[in-house]
Amino acid sequence: MVSSVDVNGTSVFSPSGDHLGHIAHLMIDKASGQIGYAVMAFGGFLGLGQDETPVPWRKLRFDTNLGGYVTDITRDQLSNAPKPPANWSESHEWRKQSYDYYGQGYYW
Amino acid sequence: MVSSVDVNGTSVFSPSGDHLGHIAHLMIDKASGQIGYAVMAFGGFLGLGQDETPVPWRKLRFDTNLGGYVTDITRDQLSNAPKPPANWSESHEWRKQSYDYYGQGYYW
Numbered sequence: 001m002v003s004s005v006d007v008n009g010t011s012v013f014s015p016s017g018d019h020l021g022h023i024a025h026l027m028i029d030k031a032s033g034q035i036g037y038a039v040m041a042f043g044g045f046l047g048l049g050q051d052e053t054p055v056p057w058r059k060l061r062f063d064t065n066l067g068g069y070v071t072d073i074t075r076d077q078l079s080n081a082p083k084p085p086a087n088w089s090e091s092h093e094w095r096k097q098s099y100d101y102y103g104q105g106y107y108w
Numbered sequence: 109m110v111s112s113v114d115v116n117g118t119s120v121f122s123p124s125g126d127h128l129g130h131i132a133h134l135m136i137d138k139a140s141g142q143i144g145y146a147v148m149a150f151g152g153f154l155g156l157g158q159d160e161t162p163v164p165w166r167k168l169r170f171d172t173n174l175g176g177y178v179t180d181i182t183r184d185q186l187s188n189a190p191k192p193p194a195n196w197s198e199s200h201e202w203r204k205q206s207y208d209y210y211g212q213g214y215y216w
Binding site for chain 1: 111141170
């Protein structure tokens with residue numbers, strides 16, 4: 001297992017080892033105790049102008065060599081991801097859209 | 109959903125509203141994306157002498173009135189809980205013992 005404290009701030013890389021961003025925090029499905037999303041910080045320059053977007057947790061796998069997570073989500077996919085509505089973290093409909101966007105099977 | 113950032117530090121109460129401690133952090137089952145344990149800080153006095161022990165996440169439910177989690181785990185159960193071995197977070201055997209100790213059904 002891994003601690004939630006150690007996940008937050010951990011880098012996320014592409015399969016070829018490019019740095020895509022880092023995990024800002026996790027969103028937990030209260031009913032099931034499943035992690036629904038990792039909220040990823042990406043883009044910007046020297047910490048300015050960064051954006052955050054939720055991605056399906058199961059798109060990330062930990063790589064001990066890199067000391068971070070690897071995902072096949074691309075930078076373009078992050079930039080072009082649908083903007084979450086205000087109620088996104090409670091919206092089943094939006095969760096489905098987000099998982100579909102990233103081609104991730106549902107956990108629910 | 110709830111953010112991992114908002115869970116850490118949140119108070120835990122008994123069903124009658126007694127303050128039992130707080131959630132230090134969460135332990136996440138890497139394979140399944142399930143939360144395995146909430147590591148609870150409890151006991152001590154004015155922040156000194158506190159102890160930490162992992163409890164099954166599903167023993168906690170959020171109470172919006174109290175602004176914290178409620179559990180039917182007792183102070184005695186926390187104090188008398190089996191001490192986790194060094195490899196506890198990777199041990200399926202220990203997880204089973206811990207869940208059995210608290211009478212919690214398995215999520216795996």
